[in-house]
Amino acid sequence: MEEGHTLPGVRIEWDKRGVDKMAMSVIWTGMVAASVLYGFWAGNGPAVAAACMEGAAAGVELCLTMAGVTCLWMGVMEVMKRAGVAEKLSRLLRPVLCRLYPDCKRDKETMDDISANVSANLLGLGNAATPLGIRAARRMAAKKPGVASDSLCMLVVCNTASIQLIPTTVAAVRLSAGCQTPFDILPAVWLTSAVALCVGVLAAKFMSRMGRRKK
Amino acid sequence: MTLLFQMLVPLIMAAVALYAMTRRVDVYGALCQGAGEGLGVMVKIVPAMIGLLTAVYMLRASGLLEALGTLLAPLLTRVGVPPETIGLLLVRPVSGNAALGVGSELISTYGPDSLIGRTAAVMLGSTETTFYTIAVYFGAAGIKKTRHALPAALCADVTAFLAAAWSVRLFFGI
Numbered sequence: 001m002e003e004g005h006t007l008p009g010v011r012i013e014w015d016k017r018g019v020d021k022m023a024m025s026v027i028w029t030g031m032v033a034a035s036v037l038y039g040f041w042a043g044n045g046p047a048v049a050a051a052c053m054e055g056a057a058a059g060v061e062l063c064l065t066m067a068g069v070t071c072l073w074m075g076v077m078e079v080m081k082r083a084g085v086a087e088k089l090s091r092l093l094r095p096v097l098c099r100l101y102p103d104c105k106r107d108k109e110t111m112d113d114i115s116a117n118v119s120a121n122l123l124g125l126g127n128a129a130t131p132l133g134i135r136a137a138r139r140m141a142a143k144k145p146g147v148a149s150d151s152l153c154m155l156v157v158c159n160t161a162s163i164q165l166i167p168t169t170v171a172a173v174r175l176s177a178g179c180q181t182p183f184d185i186l187p188a189v190w191l192t193s194a195v196a197l198c199v200g201v202l203a204a205k206f207m208s209r210m211g212r213r214k215k
Numbered sequence: 216m217t218l219l220f221q222m223l224v225p226l227i228m229a230a231v232a233l234y235a236m237t238r239r240v241d242v243y244g245a246l247c248q249g250a251g252e253g254l255g256v257m258v259k260i261v262p263a264m265i266g267l268l269t270a271v272y273m274l275r276a277s278g279l280l281e282a283l284g285t286l287l288a289p290l291l292t293r294v295g296v297p298p299e300t301i302g303l304l305l306v307r308p309v310s311g312n313a314a315l316g317v318g319s320e321l322i323s324t325y326g327p328d329s330l331i332g333r334t335a336a337v338m339l340g341s342t343e344t345t346f347y348t349i350a351v352y353f354g355a356a357g358i359k360k361t362r363h364a365l366p367a368a369l370c371a372d373v374t375a376f377l378a379a380a381w382s383v384r385l386f387f388g389i
Contacts, residue, residue: 027310031270039277047276055272059265062319063257071253076228078249079242083235134355141356148353153364156352160345160368161375166224167340173319174336179327185336186220188382192341195378200371207363 065176066169073168077125086128089119100158100201101151110139114155124164133159150208157204161197165190260312267316274302275320296380297331303338308345308372315339333387337379345372 039048080086093115104110113136120129133155140152148156167189171182235242274280284291284298291298303321307314318339325331345368353361 024310024313027306027313028266028270031274034279035270035273035277038279038282039273042278042282044276044278048273051272051276052269055269056265058272058320058323059268059316060261062268063261063264067254067257070257071250073224074253074256075246075249076231078252079231079235079240079245082240082245083231083238085231085234130351134352137352137356141358146358147360148356148358148362148364152352152356152358153362153367156349156361156364157367157371159352160343160348161371162341162343164340166227169315170318170336170340173315173322173339174327174332177319177323177327177332181217181221182327183220183223184217185333185340185383185386186223188333188337188379188386189340191382191385192337192375192378196341196371196375199374200367203370204363204367207367211363 062173062176066172069168069172069175073124073166077123080123081125081128086116086119086123086125089122090115093118100154103149104140104151107139110136113139117155118158118163121159121163122165124166124168129159150204153208154201154204157200158197161200162193163197164193263312264316267313268320271302271313271316271320275324294377294380295384296376297334299325299331300335300338300376300380303335304376307338307342307376308369310347311344314344330383330387333383334380337383338376341379342372342375345369 035048039045090112094111097115097118098105098111101111101114104114113132117129117133117136120126120132137152137155140149140155143149166183166186170185170189174182174185232242235245280302284301287301288298291301296304300321302317303314306317318335321335322332325335327333327336345365349361349365349368352358353364
């Protein structure tokens with residue numbers, strides 16, 4: 001999920017407070033100020049000055065060399081979308097997801113949104129996944145306003161873990177750095193994502209049980 | 216197996232195109248439309264990348280990242296994570312574009328096929344912008360009490376960073 005992208009049809013209340021914009025400003029200012037101060041202190045001032053120009057050029061270069069692969073893949077994703085691949089995948093996923101969200105099992109619309117959200121995430125359609133996930137989150141929140149239910153926590157945890165099957169952006173970055181086989185990291189990415197997702201899901205289940213015992 | 220992964224993207228492209236043809240989809244029109252939209256996305260990313268790569272290059276040149284890495288090296292090497300990736304670990308949960316900037320700098324500096332380059336790539340490919348995602352979801356759903364969502368999500372992130380370093384060693388033996 002990229003910061004600052006607009007979600008069609010979804011009004012985001014926190015955006016008005018400008019939280020997301022300020023966060024980036026703080027990070028960027030912090031990075032620049034820290035490197036100038038530390039560069040002076042460590043005697044790397046000239047290197048910092050040179051890097052400043054170099055970095056800006058590298059930013060444009062990176063985008064240019066990434067553009068081909070990224071655009072091609074977005075084209076392929078558009079074909080997938082029109083052919084209904086995402087819907088098919090989401091139908092396959094439903095039985096598994098019902099186990100993960102036991103209290104939403106009977107709520108067909110929420111389950112529809114959740115499985116569509118997961119299948120869009122798997123295919124890397126981040127822009128399609130977020131509005132669907134948010135719709136499901138709102139419906140879950142309506143039952144118990146202000147407090148995150150177990151299912152809502154699970155939905156959020158699953159969306160903070162990356163389950164994208166073909167991480168094209170990373171592949172494009174590797175390609176632009178002169179890599180011959182940018183996708184050879186796929187097995188490592190899949191293993192890592194699967195392990196991380198499992199840990200996240202188990203942690204969510206475990207913590208919800210612990211929290212209940214405390215009460 | 217290696218050939219399969221090399222051929223994966225062309226295979227997917229061919230399979231999707233053939234499947235879409237059986238569904239009577241205008242494959243070429245859709246491809247061009249999607250690619251055109253991709254161009255728009257890329258144009259939107261350019262300013263962010265200029266700003267962030269400038270900051271990342273400066274941070275690298277100042278020696279601060281290196282110092283931070285050396286400081287945390289005993290801890291990171293013990294768990295098997297290359298200390299050079301410290302910047303990526305710090306920035307990944309907060310900002311996707313900043314992580315892309317830090318990661319691409321690592322990949323181009325150390326080489327895409329080096330241990331560090333590969334680890335950075337796997338870290339980028341198997342994690343998400345946790346804080347941002349949580350803010351969007353809970354903000355949109357009007358949730359104040361987030362309960363265990365953040366700690367559980369951070370557990371997954373830490374696991375992903377460790378597993379990325381381990382799996383790169385496992386699959387590439389470097």
